[in-house]
Amino acid sequence: MTVFDVPLADLRRRTSIKWTRWEPDVLPMFVAEMDCRMPEPVIERLEQAMRDGDTGYPEQPIYQEAYARFAQWRWGWEPDLALTSTAGDVMQAMRYSLERATAPGVAVVINPPIYPPFRHIVTGTGRRIVEVPLVDDRLDLAGLERAFADGARAHLLCSPHNPNGTVHTREELVALAELAKHHDVTLIVDEIHAPLNGAEFTPFLALPAPGRVLVAASAAKAFNLAGIKAALLFASPDAEPMLRSLPPYVGEAMSHFGALSHATALDASRDFLLELVDEVRANKELFARLVGDKLGLEYRPSEGTYLAWLDCSFLGLAEPGRFFHEEARVRFNFGGDFAPETSQFVRVNLATSPEVVAEAVDRMARALTRVRS
Numbered sequence: 001m002t003v004f005d006v007p008l009a010d011l012r013r014r015t016s017i018k019w020t021r022w023e024p025d026v027l028p029m030f031v032a033e034m035d036c037r038m039p040e041p042v043i044e045r046l047e048q049a050m051r052d053g054d055t056g057y058p059e060q061p062i063y064q065e066a067y068a069r070f071a072q073w074r075w076g077w078e079p080d081l082a083l084t085s086t087a088g089d090v091m092q093a094m095r096y097s098l099e100r101a102t103a104p105g106v107a108v109v110i111n112p113p114i115y116p117p118f119r120h121i122v123t124g125t126g127r128r129i130v131e132v133p134l135v136d137d138r139l140d141l142a143g144l145e146r147a148f149a150d151g152a153r154a155h156l157l158c159s160p161h162n163p164n165g166t167v168h169t170r171e172e173l174v175a176l177a178e179l180a181k182h183h184d185v186t187l188i189v190d191e192i193h194a195p196l197n198g199a200e201f202t203p204f205l206a207l208p209a210p211g212r213v214l215v216a217a218s219a220a221k222a223f224n225l226a227g228i229k230a231a232l233l234f235a236s237p238d239a240e241p242m243l244r245s246l247p248p249y250v251g252e253a254m255s256h257f258g259a260l261s262h263a264t265a266l267d268a269s270r271d272f273l274l275e276l277v278d279e280v281r282a283n284k285e286l287f288a289r290l291v292g293d294k295l296g297l298e299y300r301p302s303e304g305t306y307l308a309w310l311d312c313s314f315l316g317l318a319e320p321g322r323f324f325h326e327e328a329r330v331r332f333n334f335g336g337d338f339a340p341e342t343s344q345f346v347r348v349n350l351a352t353s354p355e356v357v358a359e360a361v362d363r364m365a366r367a368l369t370r371v372r373s
């Protein structure tokens with residue numbers, strides 16, 4: 001039995017955004033939810049909690065401790081549990097960190113193309129966006145230095161990067177930390193996709209001298225637990241005053257079921273995760289081969305996430321994402337939502353079965369043949 005071996009009929013019983021936002025004949029491959037089975041230990045833990053009426057508020061640091069054990073196993077990193085807080089979810093952790101780190105009106109760096117809520121938390125908190133786009137999918141360190149020298153006071157880093165899955169190298173992170181320290185910039189890092197990665201990923205706080213850094217983390221993406229929200233915030237020693245000044249409601253927003261399920265996943269579902277990562281890797285190779293053969297598109301699998309960032313310029317479509325939805329009946333995220341310049345891209349969620357991957361590319365190919373004939 002594989003992790004993604006879930007029949008479409010069963011998936012369509014799910015009532016989350018992935019399965020209810022679009023028309024029933026549309027294959028949904030947009031939002032970052034996975035078409036996986038749920039890990040048994042997590043099911044059993046939540047069933048037990050329900051049976052026990054254990055439905056109150058969280059108290060014990062079970063999530064922090066489980067994440068620390070997981071980080072040691074996956075990356076050989078031991079987070080400092082004295083410098084940790086909980087949060088309702090990762091984007092709240094990012095948003096409150098930004099409010100602690102900067103004053104309204106201050107310039108904040110993001111790296112487009114980027115997960116759209118990064119923009120929203122900058123503008124929504126009254127800060128100012130400074131864009132330093134990725135160059136060839138990598139951080140533009142010279143551009144970052146210019147932005148920091150020009151007065152930016154915080155940088156929201158996505159590590160690994162959503163949408164294109166870039167895993168920043170240790171050397172890039174060390175260089176970024178040095179620049180940020182030199183220019184007195186606070187780094188606020190989103191490591192939500194990190195658990196999907198092994199030794200190739202460097203946790204920011206594993207660097208010897210990270211500077212003033214807050215890291216938001218969660219088991220939600222790697223174990224498909226977005227519906228049971230919970231997150232963690234880790235601070236470097238230099239960011240301790242910011243962590244301590246967070247209002248209590250930030251940590252209290254985490255639910256007890258979130259902590260129970262995330263902690264159980266991190267401790268007791270590691271084989272499930274490794275199997276899942278293998279299946280995603282195979283899906284990426286399959287997708288690369290199929291879009292090459294059937295659509296003439298080049299897709300180079302990246303590590304980092306289960307998302308594929310596909311450049312469709314070669315197809316000559318005005319709006320590729322809309323075309324694939326309306327004509328092929330398969331829904332991806334539109335590239336233009338990640339940066340105006342990437343409107344010819346789509347973000348494809350490959351956390352599914354190989355059958356769905358193949359069906360999606362078939363639908364795309366058939367729609368293209370239809371409009372061209």
Ligand SMILES: Cc1ncc(COP(=O)(O)O)c(C=O)c1O
Pocket residue numbers: 032088089090091092115158162190192193218220226230231
């Ligand atoms: C980079 C990134 N950060 C944050 C989130 C959302 O996390 P949460 O629901 O914990 O706010 C996602 C979801 O896809 C994501 O890709």
